[in-house]
Amino acid sequence: MSDSPFAPPTPVGGESQRPEAGDDAQQSSAVVTASSTRDEVAPTADAETPADAAVGSQSGTDVATAPGQPFPWEAPPADVPPAAPKAPVGRVRKRTVAAICIGALSLGILGGAGGAWAYNEWGPSSSSVALPSVNGASVDRPEGSVASIAAAVMPSVVSIETTTAQGSATGTGFVIREDGYILTNNHVVDGASNDSVKVLKSDGTIEEGKVIGTTPEYDLAVVKIDEKGLTPLVLGDSDQVVVGDAAIAVGSPLGLDSTVTTGIISALHRPVTAGDGTQAPAYIDAIQTDAAINPGNSGGPLINSAGEVIGINSAIASLGGSLTQQAGSVGLGFAITSNQARRTAEQLINDGEATFPVIGVLLDERYTGEGIKVVDDSSGVIADGPSDVAGIEPGDIITQIDGRPVTRSDELVVAIRAKAPGDDVVLTIKQGDSTKDVTVTLGSNSEVNVDEPAPQPSE
Incomplete structure (x- = not known):
């Protein structure tokens, strides 16, 4: 899908310097x-x-x-x-007492004025967020804290209940347009009866939602409810995310709606292949986080410290090593990047479906050497496809994409799927005894036939 921005400021004056036991x-x-x-x-x-x-x-x-x-x-x-006594003892005491009283009064006045000045200078900022508490009173939390971000984000996060022929399941989604459009995972709404789902808003109201577009290739879907004036979440720039950034996951794990968990960005560009075998697998150029993600978090937002969505929580790793939506959190969660989600959501809203980029080659899954091998026969490179036009030939070995080494087929596919049709990528290939860089302009799956399965070379 650093220094902690969530730590509350040190109280004015700091801790006492007097030694304690x-x-x-x-x-x-x-x-x-x-x-x-x-x-x-x-x-x-x-x-x-x-x-x-x-x-x-x-x-x-x-x-x-x-x-x-x-x-x-x-x-x-x-x-x-x-x-020599200057005055009777009694008078000395009275004067002393009077002086002490006057001094105490003066110190009290000065202390009060000084305290007021210090509070104005270093006390709670005027930009702090007032949050409702259980008894109706307000509680101030610094702007940028987890509490203030959660309060701002929560009204835009929803729970989604899907009824299928196999039963019902709960996932998460979030508002992306004020006129009722909600983004979630494809696997959250897959198989929904009559393409209808129930949407539980943060205020407890339930709306009927209609699935208007899905793409199993990116594991994304858009749901529409008949309501206007909603507050959409901001889709941030996931290209600016770095390892160690703070991350906040919001969703409905195990049916517990409005749940907030925190962590950091653990890694970027994780090649994640998700799917249950009933549809084409989703290839995700994923953000990895250790924020707790569990079944039911799917489709929910991964938020940065500015309150922007940087990812859509989609998969978790189990102790067995598989990627699934059924295992419990082990600190290995994966989110679709917000930049990918923005591109795909726009297509789903406008067209009801989304395209994905291709280079027009078939990959030899049995090859175990350096890099990734293009199938070494006439089917390896699709005629007039992007790779054919760029000069790639059957049997070529792809070792890098845009300077990033690739060693497995899914790494290459994920890196390509993170782009858009029309983008240029630079592939480093070994062709015979020579190595060269080739620029390929990505095509669209709607224009290039990539449905033919790769042949299985003989042993």
């Missing part, structure tokens, strides 16, 4: 002092020197103060001559 980054043994829980007090009379006291605090020893020591203004140390 058990904090290995500060000190190895527990330190319990009065200053950990209250304001500092004057030094006690029996402290040896300020330096000694500091050493004890740094070394992590327990520190305690002797009870009952007088404050400096009540009685001076015995070895210091008493100063």
Whole structure:
């Protein structure tokens, strides 16, 4: 189908720098002092020197103060001559108390003003998203967080229930046009009775949906409901995706609608061949993700950190190594790229069917050497097809496409299917003892006959 963009910002001011018990980054043994829980007090009379006291605090020893020591203004140390009193003790205390009160009041005012300024400077951004909570109150989440993206995306994601001759199944889809067009997988709606499905929206309402176009070759389908004013999701540019980007999968795994899972992009250009054997296999130039994808996620969007669709979740790998829609998630999910989906969806909406690009050759599936071999007889290259026009001959070996090595037939087919008819590709071929690059202009399956099966060469 980096640095995490979902981590909430550090609270203003950060964590306290005061050492805590058990904090290995500060000190190895527990330190319990009065200053950990209250304001500092004057030094006690029996402290040896300020330096000694500091050493004890740094070394992590327990520190305690002797009870009952007088404050400096009540009685001076015995070895210091008493100063002449300037005022009766009672007045000193009253003035001191008054000064403390005035100071506390001033600090309170300054602290309140400073706190308000700091909140305005570093507090929650005005662009944060207000999300509804269970009790009806709003909860702020930073823009770009998983929560804010999920809140924005969820109203456009639907569950699709399909009834077939074999029973019923649930998949996922999402709105791609405001006038009721929904994109999903072909295998989600395949075999639907009367081409009709039930569409469960995020608000709990159910609509009747009509399948207007499918393509098993790309495992994509478009469903239409009779409603306008919907919010479509944005199809992003999947060519800009890189390994390590954040990924969010939204769908209805195992019938649990409105489920959100997160992960990263694990790999690109995975050649995935999916299908149940009843139709032509789907060749997908897939995005791989470790976001949890399970049966029922099929057809749902894979979202990037900007809230854009970068893939359509379609297949998962099982522990047995097969690609299926029935296994549980093992962290190997695959999505059709959004660029491919956009091209195909437009064709399905306009024509009810989609074409795919071809180069007009038959591949020798029994060849096990370097690269991929074109069948070495007259059927290997289709007459007047794209490869024939470009100069490819039967028995040639294709080693690269657009500079990317290919070693299996499905890798080449997937790379070609990721293009569009009319696009140019550069094939690196070995022809006899020479190697050269050949530019092939891709044709369309509607114009080039590629239905003839490849012959099986004799041993």
